[in-house]
Amino acid sequence: MDFKDIWIIQECANPSTEYYILPALKIAGLEERIRILNIPPENKLRENINLIFVRYITREWINFVENNKNKIKKIIYFMDDDLFDLRSWRGLPLKYIKKIYLKAFQWKIWFTKVNAEFFVSTEFLAEKYSKLNPVVLPPYPIFNPLSPEKIIEKESNLTVFYHGTASHIKEIKWLYDIVKKVTLLNENIIFELIGNDKVYNKFKSLERVIVVHPMKWNLYKSFLLTKKRHIGLVPLLDNDFNLARSYTKFFEILSCGAVGIYSKKVPYEKIINNETDGILILNEKSDWIENIIKLAEDSSFRLKLYLNAIDKLKTLKEFAEKNYREKIKERLL
Numbered sequence: 001m002d003f004k005d006i007w008i009i010q011e012c013a014n015p016s017t018e019y020y021i022l023p024a025l026k027i028a029g030l031e032e033r034i035r036i037l038n039i040p041p042e043n044k045l046r047e048n049i050n051l052i053f054v055r056y057i058t059r060e061w062i063n064f065v066e067n068n069k070n071k072i073k074k075i076i077y078f079m080d081d082d083l084f085d086l087r088s089w090r091g092l093p094l095k096y097i098k099k100i101y102l103k104a105f106q107w108k109i110w111f112t113k114v115n116a117e118f119f120v121s122t123e124f125l126a127e128k129y130s131k132l133n134p135v136v137l138p139p140y141p142i143f144n145p146l147s148p149e150k151i152i153e154k155e156s157n158l159t160v161f162y163h164g165t166a167s168h169i170k171e172i173k174w175l176y177d178i179v180k181k182v183t184l185l186n187e188n189i190i191f192e193l194i195g196n197d198k199v200y201n202k203f204k205s206l207e208r209v210i211v212v213h214p215m216k217w218n219l220y221k222s223f224l225l226t227k228k229r230h231i232g233l234v235p236l237l238d239n240d241f242n243l244a245r246s247y248t249k250f251f252e253i254l255s256c257g258a259v260g261i262y263s264k265k266v267p268y269e270k271i272i273n274n275e276t277d278g279i280l281i282l283n284e285k286s287d288w289i290e291n292i293i294k295l296a297e298d299s300s301f302r303l304k305l306y307l308n309a310i311d312k313l314k315t316l317k318e319f320a321e322k323n324y325r326e327k328i329k330e331r332l333l
Contacts, residue, residue, distance in 0.1 A: 003047055004033055004034060004035035004049075005033050005047060005048065005049045005050060005073075006025065006030060006033045006034050006035065006049070006050045006052065007035050007036075007037055007049055007050065007051050007052065008021055008022070008025075008034060008035070008036045008037070008052050008054060009037055009038070009051060009052065009053045009054065009057070009061060010036065010037075010038055010054045010055075010056075011038060011054075011055070011056045011103070012038060012216070012217070013216070013217050013218050014054065014055070014217050015217055015248065016054050016055055016078065016080050016121075017036075017054050018142050018217075019080075019139040019140060019142060019246075019248050019251075020078065020080060020119070020121060020137045020139055020140070021052060021054055021078060021119075021137075022034070023140035023142070023320070023324065024137050024140070024320075024324040024328050025328065027140075027320075027321050027324040027325065027328075028324050028325060028328035028329050029329070030328070030329070039060065040060055040061055040063075040064035041064075044067070044068060044071075045068045045071035045072070046071075047071065048071055048072070048073045049071065049072060049073060050072075050073050050074045050075075050076065051065070051072060051074070051075050051076065052076045052077075052078060052119075053075070053076070053077045053078065054078050055078065055079065055080065055081075055083065055103075055104060056099075056103035056104055057077075057103060057104070057107050058103065062107070062110065065114065074117065074331075075111070075114055075115070075116040075117070076116060076117045076118070076119055076331070077111050077116050077117075077118050077119070078118075078119040078120070078121075078137070079104070079118070079119070079120050079121070079125060080120070080121035080122075080125075080244075080246065081100075081167075081241065081244055082125065082128070082240065082241060082243070082244040083100050083104035083105060084104070084105060084108045084129065085128075085240075086101075086105065087240060088239075088240035088241050088243070088244075089240075089241060090239065090240065090241075091170055091239055091241070092166075092167055092169075092241060093166050093167075093169060095166070096166045096167060112132070117133075117134075117135070117331065118132045118133070118134035118135070119134060119135050119136075119137050120134045120135070120136055120137070121136070121137060121138075121139065121244070121246045122136065122244055122245070122246050122267065123136055124243050124244050124266065125244050128244075135327050135331065136323070136327075137320075137323065137324070137327070138246070138316070138319060138320045138323055139246050139247065139248045139251070139320065140317065140320045140321075140324075141251040141254075141313055141316065141317055142251065143221075143224070143225070143251055143252065143254070143255030144255065145254040145255060145257070145306075145309075145310050145313060146228060146254070146255065146256060146257030148303070148306065148307060148310075150228055150257055151228075151257050151302070151303055151306055152299070152303060153228075154299075155228075156188060157188050157189070157190050158188055158189050158190070158230040158231065158296050159189075159190050159191075159192055159227075159228075159229040159230050159231075159258075160182070160189055160190070160191050160192070160229075160230065160231040160232075160233065160292060160296070161191070161192040161193070161229050161231070161232055161233065161258070162175060162191075162192075162193050162194075162232070162233040162234075162235075163192075163193075163194045163220075163224075163232075163249075163252070164193070164194060164195070165194075165214070166214070167241060169199075170237050170239070171235045171236070171237055172193065172195055172199055173202070174235060174237060174283075174285075175193075175233065175235060176202060176203065177285055178285050178288050178289055178292070179191050179193075179203065179206060179209060180206055181285075181289050182289055182292050182293065183206055183207055183208050183209065185289070185293055186293055186296055186297070187208075188296070189208065189292070189296055190208045190209075190210065191203075191206075191208065191209045191210065192210045192212065192229070193209065193210070193211050193212070194211070194212050194213075194214055194215075195211050195212075195213075195214070196213070196214060199211055224252060224255060224256055225255060225256065227256065228256060228257040228258075229253075229256040229257060229258040230257070230258050230259070230295075230296070230302065231258055231259055231260075231261060231292060231295050231296065231302075232249070232252070232253030232256075232258040232259070232260045232261070233260075233261050233288075233292075234249045234250075234253070234260055234261065234262045234263065234268065235263050235283060235288070236262075236263040236265045236268075236283075237263075237283060238283075242265070243266065245266070245267055246267055247267045247268060247270075247271050247316075249262075250262075250268070250271065250272075250278075250309075250312075250313075250316075251313070254306075254309055254310065254313055257306070258306075259278060259279070259295060259302050259305045259306050259309065260272070260278040260279065260309070261278070261279040261281065261288065261291055261292065261295070262278055262279065262280050262281075263280075263281070263282075263283055264280050264281055264282050264283075268280060271312065271316065272312075273308075273312075275305070276305070276308050277305055277308040277309040277311070277312045278305060278309060279291045279295065279305075
């Protein structure tokens with residue numbers, strides 16, 4: 001096939017496309033048919049195409065679809081957060097809510113009118129929007145884990161990190177007391193956080209805390225792999241938006257040689273075996289403090305968990321591949 005009949009429509013380079021859509025299409029044997037766009041082409045279509053919208057859509061793309069109806073075979077919409085329910089957005093930053101509303105929520109009826117098919121990232125979203133008959137795409141690891149040889153190298157300082165986004169601001173605030181206590185208990189621990197000026201101002205009085213400014217996805221991928229880290233934190237507090245989360249943070253933690261501490265909530269309680277391939281605990285701050293200190297001071301325990309996590313990564317990879325082969329071709333061939 002010498003033309004690109006599967007168009008991935010994305011706002012910009014992003015983790016949603018790379019963790020879900022691209023690997024699903026490639027493993028299903030459709031890689032040569034892929035074209036990635038962020039703005040509509042000026043010319044009218046000459047061939048029948050499939051459109052996959054990743055999270056967001058704009059008025060320009062709406063107009064493009066309306067003007068090329070007879071050349072569009074299929075429209076698919078992919079959602080990896082709960083973007084169709086206003087109630088789930090409580091507590092999110094206003095700027096983020098506005099973006100979700102303008103580029104996703106307001107078009108949900110339009111997608112049904114054009115008979116779009118739906119892909120989602122989790123079973124929670126599939127059950128919640130079962131009337132849309134969505135296909136679940138599990139995430140696929142796009143990073144290789146750091147080699148175990150580098151894990152056992154002794155270092156004087158250990159890096160504990162939390163790389164949250166704008167939708168995790170409550171988790172960042174929740175971690176403050178934990179970070180403060182841990183840095184008092186162990187002078188060899190350095191914390192690395194991602195956050196805006198408000199996050200920097202909140203944590204700047206604490207010693208050995210680095211706050212890195214938020215960055216675009218392609219830069220973040222490079223940043224993630226620049227150095228070895230030791231412990232990755234994945235707190236998930238009780239709110240509706242977190243119910244739709246997937247487990248991509250597990251992949252990122254492994255990519256820089258770290259072991260994860262995860263909230264005992266979906267999705268991590270489904271994939272993590274406590275003290276086997278990670279630490280899975282309730283959102284009690286004292287438990288988080290205790291387990292960070294324990295992992296920091298016991299390198300052999302960290303190595304055991306890390307090696308087991310690599311095995312879990314292989315299992316999750318095989319699970320995703322099986323799903324892609326079974327579900328994707330039937331939708332796009």
